[in-house]
Amino acid sequence: MQQYLLSLLLFTPLLAALLSLFLPATSTATFRIITVVVNVLQVMFLLVLLLNYQAGAGLQFVELKPWITLNMGNWGILKASYFVGVDGLSLPLVALAVFILFIATIASWKITQNVKGYFILLLILNAAIIGSFTALDFLLFYLFFEFMLLPMFFLIALWGGPKREYASIKFFLYTLLGSILILIVMIALYVSVHDPSTSGQLVHSFNLLHMADASNFISTSVLDPHRALQLGPFSARTWAFLLLFFGFAIKLPMVPVHTWLPDAHVEAPTPISVILAALLLKIGGYGLARIAFPIFPDAAFHLGWFVGLMGVISIIYGGLNAMASKDLKRLIAYSSVSHMGFVLLGLASFTAEGTAGAVYQMFSHGLISAMLFVLAGVLADRTNDRTISHYSGLAGKMPTYTAFILVAFFASLGLPGFSGFIAEIMVFLGAFKSAGLGGPLHESLAIVATLGLVIGAAYYLWTLQRMFFGPLNVKGDFSVDQLSDLNRREYFILLPLALAILFFGIFPQPLMSVIDPYAQHFAAFVLETGKNLTLTP
């Protein structure tokens, strides 16, 4: 069973979605149960995966099957494969995805409107997310990447808040633009790379590992690293890197292409917000680490300072925007922008610390943002009002809720003991030492980024002060009586999240030992290859 583990993880939700299609829409409970069963199965598969995973052994659980092979005559052979596997980058994210999707299912219990459609879309989304994190063939990755878009669009557009149409279309167009940028590079890569395993015939492959090897580029092709084709101000490879970078940066999201996120979050129903923040954003960072950086290390090395700078700008700009937000969910959304900036900064450092910090940050932010959005959802469920200024003194009325809020806020502002701290300190250490190792970042970037910590503390504590402390008082179209404390379902959604955040903050070694070999390899590879490729004319 081991060699099919990833496929099991991937196809279980798809099969369940297919099965659900044929069930009558009236039996609402069935769809919930089917989804939960899928989640439980996925957890079991994941456990087997984790138990058999060997840190440091590179890609594992690899499945490589021919998928599309088209003989195009003079154009060579088009070859795309069903190629999946996990390593130190994807395993934490796959684990996160399985965990968060389970949480999201439970958080979806309250959905009453068109339950069948909702859960079918959720299952498709589930498969697409797992697929994106495991695919090692560019075409396959792209397929899953695009496949996420559609269910997400409908989940926001049909089950969302009052301005859901605007938000969903904005989300769709933004990410579609990103997809197109990625598509362009994918086609350029496809014509530039050949499969080294086949001799004689020219086989164009979408294999990401082949693409990451400079010797597999067909000489005189458009992206050949030894050719350095100039297109305007940049070389073709730099252009390609930039396109990929912006394609994934939209997903991340990075300032200034982030404005879809607050709107999408504010309008999306709680479980969808959770998935969006915890998982979808990660695909941006994942794409950079899996595709953009390894395939174009030369351009990445060249533009590393730019990537790092954009990271720092995101950290500070996102934080400031969070401070100015009047809506709790919007505040959390902007804090996500701020925190994902650390991923950029860490990756751009080209150091093991920075890379590990970036991956750790993706994992940790997945947990923390999920918790934050569940918490925001709790309040919205009670009163349908998330305006910060409409609340005051909730601590006395909702003590358990406030306790969880404290955990989530302090975790998010990077208090030691919570997972975010490990991630951020690693990013800082890596970003600062980058220059000393010949990496692309200047020391000042890391120093300026520490401002993000202060701003983070400011907006969270200010929110605590405004909403939770002081005398109990509410404004708006609801009464104090609606503010009941957490119910059991909410409590049991939040508790595992809080425990996980605490666990990975106090005991980082289990996760770090998975990331460590990957981070070392990644940093050494991009730094060395980046330098060498840049030197050769």
Next chain:
Amino acid sequence: MDAIHTYSFLFHFCLVAALAFPLLSFVLSFYISEKYSWITSVLASFLLLLGTLASAVVLYQAWNHPPFAYRLEWFSLAGYSFSAGVYINNISALMLFIVTGVSFLVHLYSVGYMAGDAGIQRYFAMLGFFTFAMQGIVVSGNLLMTFVFWELVGFSSYMLIGHWHEIPAAAEASKRAFIINRVGDAGFLVGLMIVWAHGHSFDIAALQHMPVDPTWMTLASLGIFCGIVGKSAQFPLFTWLPDAMVGPTPVSALIHAATMVAAGVFLLARVHFLFTVPALHIVAVVGCITALLGAVSALAQHDIKKILAYSTLSQLGLMVVALGAGSPQAALLHLFTHAFFKACLFLAAGAVIHSLHQAQHQSHVHFDVQDIRNLGGLEKKLPFTFLIFVISGSALAGLPLTSGFLSKDAILTALVQWHGEGFSWKLLILAAVALVSFLTVVYTFRMIWKIFKGSETATAQLHISEPPAVMRAPMAVLAGVSLWIWFSWNPFNFYGWMYTNIGEAKPFHSGMVSIASAIWVILALGVAYVTRQVTVGSPLLLNAFYFDRLLKQFVEKPILQLAALTHHADKKWIDGFLHATAYAQLIVAHLTGWFDRAIVDGLVDGVAGAAKGLGSFTRSFQGGKIQLYIFWATFAIIIFIIWTLL
């Protein structure tokens, strides 16, 4: 190097126990049902007592033995180990004992002071956690670990200062304390980054051999100093400390004495070797400014707790000056003595507040009990508290026979030695410190006089009784250890067992300094007595030079404006651009739509119309009338004939 010394199992056990008991107190507080919340207070105090005993054993076993170092790998990355190290030498063992001991006394005192408080469980939980975090800083042998506990101390102080969170001022003050500390911590983090980039280790022992060029070393030490400035409330990050007075008084005692603010000075002493000469000069100047600022501001305060808060500021400044002058042991001695007498003063102040609150509660008279202008003549009603106040106040003022005299003497001696011969700016610092010690006497005397001497005003009608024994006992203990005897046999020579064992003792002690210092404080006492009725009404001093308002105006407001600007940028510029492109697309779409309809469709329609017209025209030939057919046939033949003929 060091003689191999094997520490006993008892030592290991007690070291773990000393840290575990406060943490246990934190954890257990959550498991006690709310109905019996008073159990929490007793249980927490008991656990802290055990912790104190354990730390006493640690102190006894470690004293004057080779340092105990233990490293446990926390996690590793790229071959580098991030370890959680413990390092116990004389200084940390002593500090551990003092922290745990003072915290125990504060716990005990809180049993009485906080009785009946609705959030008593949360209070004791955080008190335990606060102690644990501080202990973590003390025993840590690793800068990263120190930073972890450093931030946790910040967090627990946030929770404790804001304990009465319904009060807006408390919520505000706790927020400020944390954010200002965060500013300092950001600097600390930069220091850590420099250390890591150059040494790849956070181990304090290993850092001593770190080869770093002096510029980076200076920057690293100044970075770490930023953290210390935040935590030890030095200029310019001091405003949180006076504001933090809104928290419960025992918490203030803890924050001001053994935990929190002490952490900065302790760390500075511990990583003193990292500091280069230019960095130390900056340290000395910052400390001096803080000491002066605190002392003159304390003169104008009329809230008991505010006076004490500014006095802490000033005393911390003195410690930092001593560190800047290269004498960590003088600073540490003052830190230790200060821990006792300042805790004692706060507890005594708390006793006054508590007793008056109780009395007010019974008689329904309302006035601000913390305002010394409302107080006076309490000597008779609160004789015990008065005695405690006098002893601990004398120690603060540095009168002979108190611990404060010894440690202040140590600082002055260090400064005298530091400034050396001739005139330099260092002499100014020495003069400023002398002035601070003078002012300390004045404001301390004035405070005690105003509270206990003179005639009663607002309190005359109240039936006031001393606080319960559970509160009096800790006060008595702390007052007891404010005497000289615990630090040095000779009340005029600070070279006691403690001073000589907490650093390399420098063979310099001038009896002259002690004598001059004794005369100086007696003189100050005289001045204080003469000017006791003079009130310093300067609003400038009352508000500590309006420093918090300056911060608000020039830091907070611009940041909020910047935040509003980014919000605007998102809404108007980025989204505006998006909407504009969307509209542009729409316009293009409409144009192409029009082109489709008018031109393309027009053409197609035109062709179709032409065909239709032609069709209907030809159709009209076939009307079904035979005459018409004959007509058209004839017509066609005629045309045909004409055409062939031509």
